[in-house]
Each structure stands twice: as structure tokens, then as C-alpha cells.
Amino acid sequence: MVNEVLFWVVAIITVTGSLSLLFARKGAHIAMSIVTVMCGLAAAYVGLGAPFLGVVQIVVYTGAVMMLFLFVLMLVGVDQRESLKETIKGQRWIALVGAGGIALLLISVIGRVELTSSDQFTDGNPEEIAIELFSQYVLVMEVLGALLITAAVGALVLTHTPRLTPRRTQVELQAARILAGADPVNKPMPGVYARHNALDVPALDPEGNPIDHSVSRVLEARHQTQEGAEFRHQLADPDNPDHDAKPADAPPRDAHDRNPRQGEGESR
Amino acid sequence: MNPMNYVILAAILFSIGAAAVLLRRNAIVAFMGVELMLNAANLALVAFSRIHGELDGQIMAFFVMVVAAAEVVVGLAIIIAVFRARQTISLDEPAELKG
Incomplete structure (x- = not known):
């Protein structure tokens, strides 16, 4: 069965970490606490017999996705103030009631379900996952590859800014400076x-x-x-x-050997 | 201990993520709420995989991760494009349309 201590540790880490989404002010703090949530979930995956998914969770989510979030956070400026004024009246309470309703509904439905846990222990090690992926789900893998390429190209297109004026070379820049009267x-x-x-x-x-x-x-x-x-x-x-x-150590003003250049004196 | 407890934990995390999406005005924070909801779904899938003793749930969770990675890339690119256009990432900007 499932380790009870592990479950409670994971539950406390993930729930407290994710509550920062609702209460923390600064975006960087929220991102870092979501990183801890992802790590806790990775531990839960390993405890549930999915070590491969646990590692992928850490690599993909904490390593790539959350760092991308932090990167964008720094790009748009961490001091973007979030206005607390409500534009829709009572939106905060509606949102809280809605989220609480979802939680109540899901938990009450899940609480009624009686599922007997199978005694067969699944070991999601990479080898078995790979056999499954490339036999039964090979078409899905191909489609996902296409999706990833499309997403990468889409991100490039979305963040691309077309050049409206021709590129100025260094020669042109220098000529413009001289025309403007610069040295x-x-x-x-x-x-x-x-x-x-x-x-x-x-x-x-x-x-x-x-x-x-x-x-x-x-x-x-x-x-x-x-x-x-x-x-x-x-x-x-x-x-x-x-x-x-x-200056004290300067040679006399009339001295002929002031600033002598190498070999210059002999040639004259 | 029954693995169904993990499903209940997933439901709680999902609701917190949904509340964040509904409450926060910062586009990036709302997006992190979406990520948390996806992760809660993943946790439920892995727990079901454990309950049924089969690998399919884990493979579904793997697919969700791949799609989430693609979604994050495009979503953050959209956020950057919006930021370039209007110098803000607040989700309240459409309120400008109000007369």
C-alpha cells in the first residue's frame, strides 16, 4: 500500500505551497513556492510507483517550465504592481465560492467511491513506460512531436518583431555622427x-x-x-x-633627452 | 493507506489552482494557477494508475506533461506579446472596452 507518512508530508508541502498562489504578493515568491509544490508532487509520484514520472516532473516542471516562468517574470519586470481594486463588483467572493464549490463537489464525489486498490504493484520504470509508449501509443507520440514543433515555431512567431527600417551599417552610423557635428x-x-x-x-x-x-x-x-x-x-x-x-621627479625643461625614443638619438 | 487519499489531495490542489485563476489579475500568476490545475490532474491520473495496477494512467500523465510544456511556451509568448503592446500584464486591461 501507500506510505502514510509520505502522503502527509506531500499533502502539507503541496497545499501550503499552492496557497501562496492566493495570498503571496510578489510573483517571484509565488514561482518559488510553486517549484516546491512540483517537487512535492514528484515525491508523490515516486511513492505511487511512478519513478520515471517523478524524475520527468522535476526535469520538465521545476527545471524548465517554472524557470521559464521566472524568466518571463524578470523580462516583464518583477515590480509590476497588481492592482487590488475590483473591476467586477464582488468578483473576489464569487471566485472563492466557485472554487470552494468545486472542492466540495469533487471531494464529496470522491468520498463516495469505493475502489479496491489492486494488489498488483505497478513499477513505472523507464523500460516499461517506453515499451508501452512505442507500441500502443506510438501514434500519440508522433502527434505530440508535431505539437511540440508547432509550439516552438508559434512561440518564435509570437515574440518576433519585424524590422521596419533597413539595418544601418557602422559606416552609415559614423557618417550620420559626423553630419550631426560630432568629433x-x-x-x-x-x-x-x-x-x-x-x-x-x-x-x-x-x-x-x-x-x-x-x-x-x-x-x-x-x-x-x-x-x-x-x-x-x-x-x-x-x-x-x-x-x-x-613634478618632483620630472627631468629639467631644457633637457634634450626628454621622452627619448628608442634609437632616435643615435640616428641624428 | 488507500491511494484514494491522493485523489482527494488532487481535488484540493485543483480547487486552489482554480481560485488563483479566478482571483489574481497578474497574467503570469493566473497562468501558474493553470499549471497547478494540470498538475493536480496528473496526480489523480498517477493515483488511478496505482489503484488499477496498470501503466496507462502514468502514460496519460506523461502526455499531459508534454502538452503542458507546449502550452506554457505558447502562453508565455502571448504574455510577452501583450506586454510589448500595452506595457502591462494585468488581466483587467479589457475593462478599457467598458463605455
Whole structure:
């Protein structure tokens, strides 16, 4: 006969898990509790002598179907709020009465049935299931294969969005950027060409003028930038005490071997 | 213990799933209710297979699983298509048609 402890464990796991469908708020919580319900049902299948179905239940339902549910849940946004306002008046009570009526009807009918359990123990192992599937039910298997292919193609068609405009190549994108007045090359980095090597100072172009757009717009909006002109004055004015200011380990300004390139000195 | 207890459990799970379909407005949650109803039917089939001592019930449950997998694929694709069109998956959207 059927193991009594297993039945009660399965019953508690599945009923409490599925009640989250009615009372839990967040979709991800509901999905995870349905996963536990599926696992409990798999245990019930194994206890009822259907080990193959138990494994298939875990692989198909908890592994594929519920993960697909979670995937779609994340795709449409987990914070989709469910409005609690009733659009149909009294719908909640009608639904509860209807569901309770179904439960009462089914349980009262099932309670009257007296079925003597067969002593023959069915072992639904893969081998016997396969023999049955591919002998008596082989036509159904073929039809199911067609159904699965149709479903896959249908899902592709349903989620496909046709391209309304021709695809733009990289060359066209770049040409459009130039036409819009963008720089053909990267923007200069802030500060690196100036005496002050920091993000808050604009770079200087070869003539010594500050390049304003080399500083991040965020810093400008916060008024955390410094004027490049101040440093340009230091360079231009020989009397300024900071005129010769340079980092401690920098070579002398007049040194000929500044930034020597390999082999360049010998060739000259 | 009589395997009929599993059939009663299946009836309870089926009613909970039906209540979820009727109550919840979130399309995905209502869809999970449908899945629970299918699983309850599967549990009843497997229990009957045990009672009769034959494999046919298990094979029927296997077929139900395959059809449910196909149904989930198409259903979730429809939900995504609806979400793309109206940025919501609430089942109350058809209330817009009310004058």
C-alpha cells in the first residue's frame, strides 16, 4: 500500500505551497513556492510507483517550465504592481465560492467511491513506460512531436518583431555622427595635456587654449571644475613663482633627452 | 493507506489552482494557477494508475506533461506579446472596452 507518512508530508508541502498562489504578493515568491509544490508532487509520484514520472516532473516542471516562468517574470519586470481594486463588483467572493464549490463537489464525489486498490504493484520504470509508449501509443507520440514543433515555431512567431527600417551599417552610423557635428575622433581627456593632471581641469590644445568639452558635464553641473586659463597664465608669465613648477621627479625643461625614443638619438 | 487519499489531495490542489485563476489579475500568476490545475490532474491520473495496477494512467500523465510544456511556451509568448503592446500584464486591461 501507500506510505502514510509520505502522503502527509506531500499533502502539507503541496497545499501550503499552492496557497501562496492566493495570498503571496510578489510573483517571484509565488514561482518559488510553486517549484516546491512540483517537487512535492514528484515525491508523490515516486511513492505511487511512478519513478520515471517523478524524475520527468522535476526535469520538465521545476527545471524548465517554472524557470521559464521566472524568466518571463524578470523580462516583464518583477515590480509590476497588481492592482487590488475590483473591476467586477464582488468578483473576489464569487471566485472563492466557485472554487470552494468545486472542492466540495469533487471531494464529496470522491468520498463516495469505493475502489479496491489492486494488489498488483505497478513499477513505472523507464523500460516499461517506453515499451508501452512505442507500441500502443506510438501514434500519440508522433502527434505530440508535431505539437511540440508547432509550439516552438508559434512561440518564435509570437515574440518576433519585424524590422521596419533597413539595418544601418557602422559606416552609415559614423557618417550620420559626423553630419550631426560630432568629433570624428575621441574627445580629449581632461587635464592630461596641461600642467595639472586631474579630472577637474580642461585639457589644453597645442596653442595653450583650454578645451572646455574635455571636462565631464557632471563636474560642470556641480561647479567642481577649475579654469584652465589660470594655469595658462602661469605658463605665459615668467615672473609667476609657479612658472617653473613641475613634478618632483620630472627631468629639467631644457633637457634634450626628454621622452627619448628608442634609437632616435643615435640616428641624428 | 488507500491511494484514494491522493485523489482527494488532487481535488484540493485543483480547487486552489482554480481560485488563483479566478482571483489574481497578474497574467503570469493566473497562468501558474493553470499549471497547478494540470498538475493536480496528473496526480489523480498517477493515483488511478496505482489503484488499477496498470501503466496507462502514468502514460496519460506523461502526455499531459508534454502538452503542458507546449502550452506554457505558447502562453508565455502571448504574455510577452501583450506586454510589448500595452506595457502591462494585468488581466483587467479589457475593462478599457467598458463605455
